[in-house]
Amino acid sequence: MSAHPTFEQMWAELAPIGRSATTGGYFRQPYTAAELECRAWFTEQAVRRGLRTEVDGNGTLLAWWQPEGAAGPAVLTGSHLDSVVDGGAYDGPLGVVSAFAALDRLVADGLAPARPLVVAAFPEEEGSRFGVACLGSRLATGVLSGDDAARLQDADGTSLLDAMASAGVAPDLGPAAWLSEIGVYVELHIEQGRDLVHRDAAVGLGSGIWPHGRYRFDFTGEANHAGTTHMEDRRDPMLTYAMTALAANKQARLSGNRATFGRVAVEPNGTNAVPSRVSAWLDARAEDETALSTLVTGLSRQATERAERDRTGLQITAESVSGAVAFDEGLTSRLATHEGREPWPVIPTAAGHDAGILSTAGIPTAMLFVRNPTGISHSPAEHASTQDCLAGVDALIEVLERLLTAPADGSP
Amino acid sequence: MSAHPTFEQMWAELAPIGRSATTGGYFRQPYTAAELECRAWFTEQAVRRGLRTEVDGNGTLLAWWQPEGAAGPAVLTGSHLDSVVDGGAYDGPLGVVSAFAALDRLVADGLAPARPLVVAAFPEEEGSRFGVACLGSRLATGVLSGDDAARLQDADGTSLLDAMASAGVAPDLGPAAWLSEIGVYVELHIEQGRDLVHRDAAVGLGSGIWPHGRYRFDFTGEANHAGTTHMEDRRDPMLTYAMTALAANKQARLSGNRATFGRVAVEPNGTNAVPSRVSAWLDARAEDETALSTLVTGLSRQATERAERDRTGLQITAESVSGAVAFDEGLTSRLATHEGREPWPVIPTAAGHDAGILSTAGIPTAMLFVRNPTGISHSPAEHASTQDCLAGVDALIEVLERLLTAPADGSP
Structure with missing residues (x-):
């Protein structure tokens, strides 16, 4: 003993x-x-x-x-x-x-x-x-x-x-x-x-x-008054982010892989301000490296297209990728x-x-x-x-x- | 002088x-x-x-x-x-x-x-x-x-x-x-x-x-591992939130009013964790009180329906409303x-x-x-x-x- x-x-x-x-x-x-x-x-x-x-x-x-x-x-x-x-x-x-x-x-x-x-x-x-x-x-x-x-x-x-x-x-x-x-x-x-x-x-x-990776999506727009700014005049990065989060889930679901946005940071993060920036982290995993690449590339393209429509900026940084x-x-x-x-x-x-x-x-x-x-x-x-x-x-x-x-x- | x-x-x-x-x-x-x-x-x-x-x-x-x-x-x-x-x-x-x-x-x-x-x-x-x-x-x-x-x-x-x-x-x-x-x-x-x-x-x-108001939307789900949890098994409040943010923008645009989600708090807010909670604040304003009520009621209904689909919880609290x-x-x-x-x-x-x-x-x-x-x-x-x-x-x-x-x- x-x-x-x-x-x-x-x-x-x-x-x-x-x-x-x-x-x-x-x-x-x-x-x-x-x-x-x-x-x-x-x-x-x-x-x-x-x-x-x-x-x-x-x-x-x-x-x-x-x-x-x-x-x-x-x-x-x-x-x-x-x-x-x-x-x-x-x-x-x-x-x-x-x-x-x-x-x-x-x-x-x-x-x-x-x-x-x-x-x-x-x-x-x-x-x-x-x-x-x-x-x-x-x-x-x-x-x-x-x-x-x-x-x-x-x-x-x-x-x-x-x-x-x-x-x-x-x-x-x-x-x-x-x-x-x-x-x-x-x-x-x-x-x-x-x-x-x-x-x-x-x-x-x-x-x-x-294989899996973490990718930071930095969506940038223009801070403005949430009450007085016409919807048409906004460059609101929250919208680009929201669409991207939904798209990530859908793509992962359809392909049998995993994609998650579980971490978000908003600036200035005020109730009555259109955000100037939304940073969000994608956690993506797939059964093989081709599937992971397809998932991330497809999502990046969708997010970039939406950013153009929203007149927002988007920069994607791979923070860590493991084969x-x-x-x-x-x-x-x-x-x-x-x-x-x-x-x-x-x-x-x-x-x-x-x-x-x-x-x-x-x-x-x-x-x-x-x-x-x-x-x-x-x-x-x-x-x-x-x-x-x-x-x-x-x-x-x-x-x-x-x-x-x-x-x-x-x-x- | x-x-x-x-x-x-x-x-x-x-x-x-x-x-x-x-x-x-x-x-x-x-x-x-x-x-x-x-x-x-x-x-x-x-x-x-x-x-x-x-x-x-x-x-x-x-x-x-x-x-x-x-x-x-x-x-x-x-x-x-x-x-x-x-x-x-x-x-x-x-x-x-x-x-x-x-x-x-x-x-x-x-x-x-x-x-x-x-x-x-x-x-x-x-x-x-x-x-x-x-x-x-x-x-x-x-x-x-x-x-x-x-x-x-x-x-x-x-x-x-x-x-x-x-x-x-x-x-x-x-x-x-x-x-x-x-x-x-x-x-x-x-x-x-x-x-x-x-x-x-x-x-x-x-x-x-x-008239305008601030409403806190508390979306609740189940924290889980972002890599290992099957998409189908999740109760992810981020998705319910993301759809709600997009719907708020669309409703305000179509009705000529204003709706903004500019403030978000996520728990636990980790890259590799499905969130357990997303709290988000709606700032809504409209030309008259009927229009404001229509906007907020309509959005609340959409968000609640989506929450049912996502198997997430949703509680909406009016933090301040001004006529x-x-x-x-x-x-x-x-x-x-x-x-x-x-x-x-x-x-x-x-x-x-x-x-x-x-x-x-x-x-x-x-x-x-x-x-x-x-x-x-x-x-x-x-x-x-x-x-x-x-x-x-x-x-x-x-x-x-x-x-x-x-x-x-x-x-x-």
Whole structure:
């Protein structure tokens, strides 16, 4: 038996941090007080287990388990601790808490790992503060340059560098040296959909991630008095935006893909003023890259035509675009089956993950999903049963044991 | 010659206060630092002219000129000093600065007024901080109760009472005692439209104000992951809002009225989250009350039908509704003509003013408008030429002289 807190105890420790009493949702934007409390919790868990801790120059938290005899490329597991604005409890923390719980069981079972195990928490996975999702893994892999990241600001104009420094994290943005020591990555995550419900399984593996992108649409017009300005004399960017939001939904519906305008900023945002500017962010995802390109190109053309009709301006900026990800197929199919249990289903996802970034960068990667009864995510209503969470921990224990005792070529 | 600053000097004193270096627009929301500086400027102008100053419990600034021999119902003039968010320089301050300039000329000309003159600056005319336009005059006249106003909060949750108290204004919200001493009100204002341009006149009088209202539309849905949630499974309030914004524009265009959605608040407002709530404010104005009611009722029906289709919720709250205003017809027609000049044109307006509230409350009221070459208002681009502003001051001097020397029944 481990003397360390159980999964349920760790879960209870994290539960109140950054939770809104009004909505029940989580506000754990990177380097805010709540997220710093989560980071301190991570370090405390690592230290009490005697793990070697490390914070890289991108703000990624790492905890190394390397008992005598463990050498060569390490097995990386974990997820993230930050949340979307008013998000759920499971998206991110489930993978981190499960990692510590799985490690405790491996130690208690007396496992002698052939390779080191690293537990990680990547910063700003959601992109909810600085606008770039998977910020930590993009920097670690060089997908995003340190110079580009140094220019990032939050909505209040605070730079990423200042936010890190004031949180006591010495920023040194760019490719991470530790990545060269990683042989394989496994991320456990709550499912953001209902595929596992339909397949009647508590746990599944990910086949890959749909390509997706975030595009900022800046619609510009002319501020004017909402009462006295004739409708015909207006250049009202709200109208161009409204048509674009409806068109995005329709196009995604008809093509079986996803398009969402969930974030809007209006200037001057006064009841009695025609707006001078409406900025809106498109989140678009599709089953393959051709479909994504067709969706975004078609919508851009419709919006541009409407802007001409409204005599408004439109500028479209791709803030982040991620290609399709296929997780390591050999690894995933080997992990899917194991003696003594049913094979785990292998399902795709339309959500981005640090696992996708690492996979694209050439790290053999697999994802474990835990069943989500409603499929709801990025919302206070996000939920998984404790029983299914513990089934996820068991699955992670099995996977880590196989990987930690596998030969150095990584095949479990 | 007056020893007091000229119109142009006073204008130059106010010009930098609350002006954004980025947009050139004004941010003079009530009880913010910029607006408090404007209020201090008002008091300084009054004190240097030896006027008796008064701040009522609603935050209205008053400056009384009552030389010996002046008695009975007073002549009130003025306007407001607060602005919309990122507004123009003229909307409000033009009437206040013109009032002091006109008073200086009357004193310099040796006028012996039969009645007192009061210069006023009403607070929160724009409703840009606490959401109720013409807040000062609504309270003074009892149109809005002190209890209701005490519940008002700004977007940050600061109550009107706290904002006033922290600005050093002792709140005592409710009907104003001084109003019983007022016999007539004249408000000078920049025109918010181009009627005077078309009539080739620097100055005109107002016939009345279109009825108008502000309505909050709260669209509610279900927050969810923007990537993983099937389009068919969503309850996305952004779509219901977008359709409503387009419908509002179309209805107003077809009926020759005005409808604007210029203010929007989205929750959680994250790029990768389907919103749980979109609140949007409709500003609607029409030529008469039947037309306004038809417009708002029709739009509410369309929005409700769409909400059913989108499986979203919709609650519509009328935040403030003002009936049609007809300014005092006899007074206006008498003021329109005077020997030695062309008659002033008499024009309607779709903009709300404290003059409308006082007129509806039974105070004989007239409005003077100053030409606006572009018609643009509630925008940094709002402008009137200095020559036209000085023509406005001359017009106000003429009107005040006629009113201050008229018999007590008020007919100039």
